[in-house]
Amino acid sequence: MRIALYRLLAVLLPLALLEILCRDRFITPLTLPAPSQILLGLWAVIEKGTFNAAILKTLTNVGLAFVLSVVVGITTGAAIHRARLLRALLEPLFSTYYAIPIYAFYPLFIVVFGLGDAPQVLIGFMLAVVSMIVSTLAGLDSVPPVLGKTALVLQLGPVETVRSVTLPYAAPYLFTGVKLAVAYAFIGVIGAEFIMSGTGLGYEIRFAYDNLDNNVMYPLILLILLIAITVNMSLDRWEWRLRARRGHG
Amino acid sequence: MDPQSPIHVSLRGVTKVFVSGLGRTHALGPIDIDLRRGEFFAVVGPSGCGKSTLLDVIAALTPPSQGAVTFEGRPIGNTVPDGVGVVFQENACFPWLNVADNITFGLRRQPVDKTEIEQRLQYALQLMGLQDFAHAFPSQLSGGMRQRVCIARTLVMQPRLILLDEPFGALDQQTRLLMGDELLRIWRATGATVLLITHALDEAAMLADRVAVMSARPGRILEVIETGWPRERDSQIVSVPEFGAITARLWTLLRAQSMQALRPEAV
Ligand SMILES: Nc1ncnc2c1ncn2[C@@H]1O[C@H](COP(=O)(O)OP(=O)(O)OP(=O)(O)O)[C@@H](O)[C@H]1O
Ligand SMILES: [Mg+2]
Numbered sequence: 001m002r003i004a005l006y007r008l009l010a011v012l013l014p015l016a017l018l019e020i021l022c023r024d025r026f027i028t029p030l031t032l033p034a035p036s037q038i039l040l041g042l043w044a045v046i047e048k049g050t051f052n053a054a055i056l057k058t059l060t061n062v063g064l065a066f067v068l069s070v071v072v073g074i075t076t077g078a079a080i081h082r083a084r085l086l087r088a089l090l091e092p093l094f095s096t097y098y099a100i101p102i103y104a105f106y107p108l109f110i111v112v113f114g115l116g117d118a119p120q121v122l123i124g125f126m127l128a129v130v131s132m133i134v135s136t137l138a139g140l141d142s143v144p145p146v147l148g149k150t151a152l153v154l155q156l157g158p159v160e161t162v163r164s165v166t167l168p169y170a171a172p173y174l175f176t177g178v179k180l181a182v183a184y185a186f187i188g189v190i191g192a193e194f195i196m197s198g199t200g201l202g203y204e205i206r207f208a209y210d211n212l213d214n215n216v217m218y219p220l221i222l223l224i225l226l227i228a229i230t231v232n233m234s235l236d237r238w239e240w241r242l243r244a245r246r247g248h249g
Numbered sequence: 250m251d252p253q254s255p256i257h258v259s260l261r262g263v264t265k266v267f268v269s270g271l272g273r274t275h276a277l278g279p280i281d282i283d284l285r286r287g288e289f290f291a292v293v294g295p296s297g298c299g300k301s302t303l304l305d306v307i308a309a310l311t312p313p314s315q316g317a318v319t320f321e322g323r324p325i326g327n328t329v330p331d332g333v334g335v336v337f338q339e340n341a342c343f344p345w346l347n348v349a350d351n352i353t354f355g356l357r358r359q360p361v362d363k364t365e366i367e368q369r370l371q372y373a374l375q376l377m378g379l380q381d382f383a384h385a386f387p388s389q390l391s392g393g394m395r396q397r398v399c400i401a402r403t404l405v406m407q408p409r410l411i412l413l414d415e416p417f418g419a420l421d422q423q424t425r426l427l428m429g430d431e432l433l434r435i436w437r438a439t440g441a442t443v444l445l446i447t448h449a450l451d452e453a454a455m456l457a458d459r460v461a462v463m464s465a466r467p468g469r470i471l472e473v474i475e476t477g478w479p480r481e482r483d484s485q486i487v488s489v490p491e492f493g494a495i496t497a498r499l500w501t502l503l504r505a506q507s508m509q510a511l512r513p514e515a516v
């Protein structure tokens with residue numbers, strides 16, 4: 001309870017300071033409007049519904065990139081885990097993967113897939129999928145051999161073993177991958193919208209920025225922040241419940 | 250034990266050599282044993298002599314390097330035969346399932362109807378003293394209770410051959426004796442053949458019809474000792490004079506082997 005209070009203070013105190021600085025014109029509204037202004041702006045934006053289409057588009061694309069990366073990541077991870085040679089081949093690639101600036105390929109994706117949603121989703125997917133594969137591998141590595149033997153004694157086939165024994169055991173590891181995948185999907189999709197696209201929250205922020213429209217830009221940034229925090233907190237809560245039940249036994 | 254009983258499991262010239270990047274480990278054998286149907290057979294041996302490996306080979310969890318195992322007259326292949334249940338040395342509970350779901354895990358994947366599953370579950374919970382913990386998760390149980398969950402999970406499958414690898418390793422002496430009584434009761438009630446691996450000589454001497462003593466690695470059978478106990482027996486047998494004689498005999502055989510296992514270079 002006390003922790004929750006401190007946490008709230010840790011957020012509210014800097015905000016209050018910022019509010020004072022902005023109202024004192026120490027920070028000009030051209031640089032940053034007061035937090036209360038931004039909040040009111042967000043309310044106005046939501047009430048008018050001007051950006052509903054953009055919000056929906058971004059959330060859909062993030063959702064697509066996320067679901068795709070989780071499904072493909074887990075299946076690929078499980079498959080690679082069984083194929084030792086393939087894994088030895090791919091593992092160095094995974095560990096250097098995040099050194100590759102994926103955005104550098106974005107123009108290529110646009111040339112290939114056109115200006116629709118596919119390039120953004122692809123960027124989000126490509127960023128997210130490898131972390132999902134890597135955490136699936138780590139999770140499957142953590143399964144004690146005796147559980148595999150138990151599955152054999154209970155006459156489970158290889159697919160059923162993965163589905164009912166090894167993946168459930170690896171769930172805490174998978175969760176790390178899922179959380180990263182959410183973050184990467186957001187970064188990938190919004191970043192791509194920002195760079196080159198005609199729709200979505202990233203595009204709208206960019207557009208407002210180009211027009212020096214702070215009354216739109218900051219509320220939209222705040223909106224993205226709130227969405228990301230909400231998603232992350234629900235995932236944290238879910239994970240916490242999962243872990244509490246399993247304990248460390 | 251009735252020597253007229255048919256042979257249930259038979260091992261002929263079974264050896265196991267592990268080959269890895271680090272070299273070859275001759276873990277086991279050659280071993281020849283026959284388990285009779287319905288017999289309670291115990292195996293004792295020094296640490297690392299290949300007892301768990303022996304169990305893996307019998308359950309077809311790992312192929313022997315040489316030799317053959319037959320179960321119910323058929324050579325075992327590379328899948329665990331029907332009717333074989335195993336309780337492993339390590340904790341094999343599924344941490345994401347509660348006790349009841351752990352116990353019925355295998356059963357729910359068999360063509361067994363719901364009421365039957367429920368009946369067998371209740372029976373197993375009762376037998377293992379887990380009635381109050383059906384909805385608890387493994388992390389909330391003691392090591393000994395987790396092992397009982399694993400025993401229950403094996404029992405509900407109604408195996409004809411039960412392999413147990415030091416199932417009471419995590420228990421204190423008193424509980425061990427009582428669990429031994431339970432094991433005897435299960436054995437009589439099910440008519441299953443039991444192979445119990447243990448490092449506790451008194452446990453082997455009290456529970457088994459026959460006790461095989463294994464040598465230090467590579468494990469071979471040094472001697473098989475017939476206890477001659479009646480089928481109706483329990484832990485009170487520890488007070489009869491023959492019990493002391495059998496335990497002493499086991500210890501004489503094992504002492505040298507255990508010393509060798511501890512200090513291989515000194516022998
Ligand atoms: N998968 C494996 N690869 C290589 N060596 C192995 C493997 N499994 C077991 N061994 C080796 O085989 C020998 C016998 O092991 P095993 O686990 O069967 O002994 P044990 O009698 O069950 O020991 P304990 O009493 O400690 O349980 C040991 O020297 C062990 O290091
Ligand atoms: Mg062992």
